[in-house]
Amino acid sequence: LRVFSGNANQQLALEICQHLGQPLSPLEISRFSNDNLFVQIQENVRERDVFIVQPFTEPVSDHIMELMIAIDALRSASARRITAVIPYYSYARSDKKDAPRISITGRLIADLLQTSGANRVLTMDLHSDQVHGFFGIPVDHLTAIPLISDHFSRHYDLGDMVAVATDAGGAKRAGRFSERLNIPMAIIDKRRVSDTEVKQGHVVGDVKGRDAVIFEDEISTGGTLISTVNTLAKAGVRSIHAGAIHPVLCGAAVKNLSAADIETIVVTNTVAVPEDKRLAKIHQISVAPLLAEAI
Numbered sequence: 444l445r446v447f448s449g450n451a452n453q454q455l456a457l458e459i460c461q462h463l464g465q466p467l468s469p470l471e472i473s474r475f476s477n478d479n480l481f482v483q484i485q486e487n488v489r490e491r492d493v494f495i496v497q498p499f500t501e502p503v504s505d506h507i508m509e510l511m512i513a514i515d516a517l518r519s520a521s522a523r524r525i526t527a528v529i530p531y532y533s534y535a536r537s538d539k540k541d542a543p544r545i546s547i548t549g550r551l552i553a554d555l556l557q558t559s560g561a562n563r564v565l566t567m568d569l570h571s572d573q574v575h576g577f578f579g580i581p582v583d584h585l586t587a588i589p590l591i592s593d594h595f596s597r598h599y600d601l602g603d604m605v606a607v608a609t610d611a612g613g614a615k616r617a618g619r620f621s622e623r624l625n626i627p628m629a630i631i632d633k634r635r636v637s638d639t640e641v642k643q644g645h646v647v648g649d650v651k652g653r654d655a656v657i658f659e660d661e662i663s664t665g666g667t668l669i670s671t672v673n674t675l676a677k678a679g680v681r682s683i684h685a686g687a688i689h690p691v692l693c694g695a696a697v698k699n700l701s702a703a704d705i706e707t708i709v710v711t712n713t714v715a716v717p718e719d720k721r722l723a724k725i726h727q728i729s730v731a732p733l734l735a736e737a738i
């Protein structure tokens with residue numbers, strides 16, 4: 444078994460290797476003067492079971508290209524089986540044709556991974572479960588919901604806690620979280636206006652005087668989270684926390700979240716959070732043991 448990593452989250456790949464008790468295998472990634480990428484596998488992988496870790500984080504297109512080129516190189520080097528370990532599959536949000544003349548890019552990338560030579564995909568908490576079906580190769584779809592719910596049950600008083608889904612689409616996910624904690628849940632009526640703006644209406648469920656935990660798949664621009672904090676404050680909650688799997692934290696997310704009336708934000712490390720984006724209220728839990736076990 445060999446584990447490689449692209450540039451997207453080497454720290455996570457190293458942690459996975461620590462759990463597996465083996466070193467991270469070497470891979471060279473460089474760029475030619477004309478901006479083309481060059482990837483070279485730096486050890487023999489003939490007939491090996493190979494894993495390459497690469498979440499789709501910024502710069503997303505570069506990281507996807509790195510992964511595809513590496514998979515192709517592994518295939519040319521006669522690896523027996525190649526598993527793309529993609530803890531965060533960002534294009535999962537492009538999972539339907541909800542406007543004319545657009546691409547379902549989540550499916551396109553799935554096709555391209557298979558064409559590159561991936562035999563299997565290991566991923567976590569896809570934006571919607573049906574994205575799994577975009578792949579013509581086996582997909583192991585893991586979830587970090589138990590890691591985050593265990594954190595809340597260990598460190599918080601669940602007595603008056605309510606799990607909150609920011610929209611109807613996230614109700615299933617927040618429902619799984621609330622079931623594990625045996626707490627009630629509420630759902631907010633949400634419309635997306637643009638990439639960075641959402642509008643929320645009624646809260647369905649009892650939140651007044653309670654400790655709310657907003658539960659999300661990802662925090663991207665933070666727009667949904669901040670809007671939900673405002674909606675819940677108006678609805679009279681006592682305190683607000685959040686749990687989310689993928690801390691994408693793009694644009695002004697960190698600046699806006701630091702000012703928001705939210706006590707703690709529990710996330711995983713599927714996406715690396717650079718030093719300058721680490722807020723005291725953001726707590727990261729490692730998914731490395733989970734991924735190592737699946738490998």
Ligand code: R5P
Nearest residue numbers: 660661662663664665666667
């Ligand atoms: C939306 O459907 C998702 O579940 C998240 O709410 C969304 O991706 C978060 O994006 P942002 O942080 O940019 O509002």
